[in-house]
Amino acid sequence: MKFFIDTADIAEIRELAATGLVDGVTTNPSLIAKSGRKFVDVVREICAVVPGPVSAEVTATDHATMLAEGRKLAKIAPNVAVKVPLTPDGLKTCRALAGDGTMVNVTLCFSPAQAILAAKSGAKFISPFVGRLDDVGTDGLGLIRDIVQIYNQYPDFMTEVLVASVRHPIHVIESAKMGAHVATLPPSVLRQMYSHPLTDKGLAAFLADWQKTGQSILGT
Numbered sequence: 001m002k003f004f005i006d007t008a009d010i011a012e013i014r015e016l017a018a019t020g021l022v023d024g025v026t027t028n029p030s031l032i033a034k035s036g037r038k039f040v041d042v043v044r045e046i047c048a049v050v051p052g053p054v055s056a057e058v059t060a061t062d063h064a065t066m067l068a069e070g071r072k073l074a075k076i077a078p079n080v081a082v083k084v085p086l087t088p089d090g091l092k093t094c095r096a097l098a099g100d101g102t103m104v105n106v107t108l109c110f111s112p113a114q115a116i117l118a119a120k121s122g123a124k125f126i127s128p129f130v131g132r133l134d135d136v137g138t139d140g141l142g143l144i145r146d147i148v149q150i151y152n153q154y155p156d157f158m159t160e161v162l163v164a165s166v167r168h169p170i171h172v173i174e175s176a177k178m179g180a181h182v183a184t185l186p187p188s189v190l191r192q193m194y195s196h197p198l199t200d201k202g203l204a205a206f207l208a209d210w211q212k213t214g215q216s217i218l219g220t
Contacts, residue, residue: 001176003183003190004055005025005185006027007187008027008035009034013046013050026164040076054081055125056076058085066084081103083105084104084105085107086107086108086109091118106121110143119154119158127184128143133165140171141178148178152179162180162183
């Protein structure tokens, strides 16, 4: 499973990219607005830090303007994935951008039917929102299971399932078990995946025993 980081915070991206665990980044207008910087400048800088796909979202809702925005965003860097909403105009734009050879991330997916349409439109990624479905009492992980099962029936579908709106490590684990291709994680969730109390307890015991020896691996 590939890990994307869901943030526009350059410092966070640099720190996490240094771990070697980050395969890409997803952004949206809300995340970039928090940075207080110009949209294009932020996207360009992220693309320079992370060689994998960097999702940059259009802000228009009509096809003509979405397409113009998407083509402008695609020129920022070769690893830009233009993010479009799962609407009729969004899917029409997806088809056109995919025809240009641009990676497209179709976002705000909440049903298997929508995911089928995105795949048929040539999307590189489909972003089902697990956490938001959980919030309204629907089985978000069930949507991932359905989409993966459907896509596996059709080898011609090249769309990767990008699990979005991830709230905790269980979303990541269960999605990985189902065969989802990508999870986009808030930095806090990626850090949670490191943690286990038995790891901390075991390390403390090892260090205490080592200290009693009075030795140093780097010492003479």
